[in-house]
Amino acid sequence: MQDAASPEPRPTPPHAALRSAARAWFEALRDRICAEFEAIEAESGSGARFVRTPWERDANPDGGAAGPGGGGGGVMSLMRGRVFEKVGVNVSTVSGEFSEAFRASIPGAGEDPRFWASGISLVAHMASPRVPAAHFNTRMLVTTRGWFGGGGDLTPMRLEAPEAVADAADFHAAYRAACDRHDPAYYPRFKEWCDRYFYLPHRGEPRGAGGIFFDHLDTGDAGRDFAFVRDVGEAFLAAYPAIVRRRYREPWTEAERAHQLVRRGRYVEFNLLYDRGTLFGLKTGGNVEAILMSMPPEARWP
Numbered sequence: 001m002q003d004a005a006s007p008e009p010r011p012t013p014p015h016a017a018l019r020s021a022a023r024a025w026f027e028a029l030r031d032r033i034c035a036e037f038e039a040i041e042a043e044s045g046s047g048a049r050f051v052r053t054p055w056e057r058d059a060n061p062d063g064g065a066a067g068p069g070g071g072g073g074g075v076m077s078l079m080r081g082r083v084f085e086k087v088g089v090n091v092s093t094v095s096g097e098f099s100e101a102f103r104a105s106i107p108g109a110g111e112d113p114r115f116w117a118s119g120i121s122l123v124a125h126m127a128s129p130r131v132p133a134a135h136f137n138t139r140m141l142v143t144t145r146g147w148f149g150g151g152g153d154l155t156p157m158r159l160e161a162p163e164a165v166a167d168a169a170d171f172h173a174a175y176r177a178a179c180d181r182h183d184p185a186y187y188p189r190f191k192e193w194c195d196r197y198f199y200l201p202h203r204g205e206p207r208g209a210g211g212i213f214f215d216h217l218d219t220g221d222a223g224r225d226f227a228f229v230r231d232v233g234e235a236f237l238a239a240y241p242a243i244v245r246r247r248y249r250e251p252w253t254e255a256e257r258a259h260q261l262v263r264r265g266r267y268v269e270f271n272l273l274y275d276r277g278t279l280f281g282l283k284t285g286g287n288v289e290a291i292l293m294s295m296p297p298e299a300r301w302p
Contacts, residue, residue, distance in 0.1 A: 014222040015146025022140040023093050026120040029233045030091050036241045041081040048081025055287040057094050076290040083248045085127040088293035093118040102283045108143030116142040123294040129260035131247040132156040136236045138229045148229045149215035152236050153198050155208030157260045167243045168209035174239035175212045178231040190214045207270050261300035268299055
């Protein structure tokens with residue numbers, strides 16, 4: 001019989017068994033994306049390569065220990081090139097305990113503050129205003145519960161331009177195909193979620209052309225959900241480099257560049273005011289430079 005003074009055993013969600021596989025997938029996807037982006041730079045005549053900077057996490061943001069089994073870290077991969085003015089592809093795997101103020105907002109953390117999280121996060125800011133910026137991330141989080149989240153979106157500089165409409169159509173088609181392989185309800189649901197999430201209420205405008213966004217995905221079949229997350233990554237890898245190759249050689253004007261810098265200002269506003277990933281990273285003792293990697297190298301406000 002269990003001692004009445006002993007703590008209750010921690011529930012183990014099925015996602016816990018996927019931790020090694022999820023981490024390996026996120027790191028492998030990072031390597032494939034970086035290789036593809038470096039190949040585009042080589043095609044442009046640039047020798048730009050990613051610089052990888054590892055980091056370690058050893059404490060909670062409130063100054064306490066990371067908790068039982070706490071710590072972890074990640075690798076920030078950053079490239080500045082001729083096509084990609086600034087692109088970061090980060091992976092991290094961290095564990096510890098949520099602070100008391102933060103745990104109430106995380107499913108399963110109210111019962112037990114310990115967590116494990118792993119994921120990949122990418123933001124690409126392009127040199128040419130004719131090439132849309134892009135964001136992509138997927139992650140798995142385990143508390144007393146487990147789930148996946150993530151998505152990706154495209155940010156053309158002029159949403160109404162014919163080339164932007166065509167690029168967005170291809171980007172959305174890739175995600176629709178990935179979603180439809182798993183559940184026909186996913187794409188309309190996750191597209192609408194993306195449109196709601198990547199919106200600047202203080203501006204009354206969308207951040208870009210959208211894509212998909214999902215969180216707390218737990219259908220009851222963790223393996224099936226993990227397969228979907230892998231397909232989301234494959235969809236991004238198939239769609240976005242093709243768009244970049246289609247557009248980066250097109251000529252552009254200084255007026256287009258000026259407009260691009262203003263649009264980047266909107267990107268900054270969203271990431272600092274509303275982005276969940278930014279908040280999560282800062283609240284869990286993540287690497288500040290990796291978290292703010294999403295900031296563009298140059299922006300402008302009118």
